[in-house]
């Protein structure tokens with residue numbers, strides 16, 4: 073039976089509690105039309121949360137819908153305000169419980185995640201510690217893979233993007249989207265894999281993401297050719313990540329690592345995915361799963377089964393937490409998010425020799441919103 077729970081056990085008074093939570097929403101158009109196997113989009117929405125204690129403010133964010141703001145303001149702020157900023161897991165648990173009747177996956181999970189990361193940043197800034205030191209480091213830097221290669225891109229655009237990662241940033245792993253039009257463009261998928269291999273050469277790891285666009289047998293057929301003809305080593309969401317038996321079957325039949333987990337909003341999701349034998353590497357997204365508090369738990373769940381984790385998107389946010397677990401494989405350096413994080417935040421990290429190095433010279437996550445640059449994109 074669950075114990076009675078208070079998110080604000082004996083709360084200190086005055087300046088040592090969280091005094092305010094603010095939420096703003098920005099919508100950033102993509103630099104050109106983008107699509108993967110099962111979705112197309114022309115803008116990305118970022119929901120920014122600021123948590124304040126005294127004259128110190130921490131920030132966190134999620135990539136979700138503007139509706140997150142209502143969850144933050146109506147359901148979560150009441151849990152956070154008045155809480156001890158040192159007790160982030162306690163506040164996280166309070167937020168999760170407050171969302172019971174909303175349902176945790178989706179907007180509620182994203183809202184909890186942004187608040188959790190703002191609170192970790194606040195705690196680190198209050199203690200005048202870099203976030204990577206507060207979380208503790210297993211390693212000083214984390215490999216990234218370049219991620220984009222949208223199905224809407226021309227060959228020339230795909231080529232220049234791949235070259236910008238490999239030649240420009242020294243990244244040795246790159247990923248393109250396949251499964252175009254729900255798996256209806258199999259020949260073009262294979263042609264684009266061939267193009268990518270020609271551009272990056274034989275030494276660069278080539279990853280593909282079908283975003284659940286294929287059927288099981290189609291994924292097996294494509295996956296075998298992708299490995300044999302183009303040296304693909306990572307096959308992400310070959311079928312829907314809700315089809316755990318299907319993922320397991322594909323994993324049994326192809327040689328590239330099968331990966332999924334980006335839609336995990338709570339710990340049991342990851343445990344079920346691993347128990348089904350669905351993945352070779354578990355993807356975990358701190359902007360969805362419940363922030364750093366739950367990201368670290370998901371990494372531990374994976375470690376218990378001998379699996380590595382890969383951080384899904386939001387590279388600026390993941391750099392700090394990924395160094396804190398021994399079983400990290402890499403961070404997804406996603407085109408949309410790396411672009412937005414560079415546009416909106418001072419202190420944003422840029423890969424060096426294919427790795428991200430969290431800033432250990434600044435308190436907290438080291439990021440500051442560029443207010444003037446962000447304001448034109450604010451929608452709430």
Ligand SMILES: [Mg+2]
Nearest residue numbers: 281283308334
């Ligand atoms: Mg993906």
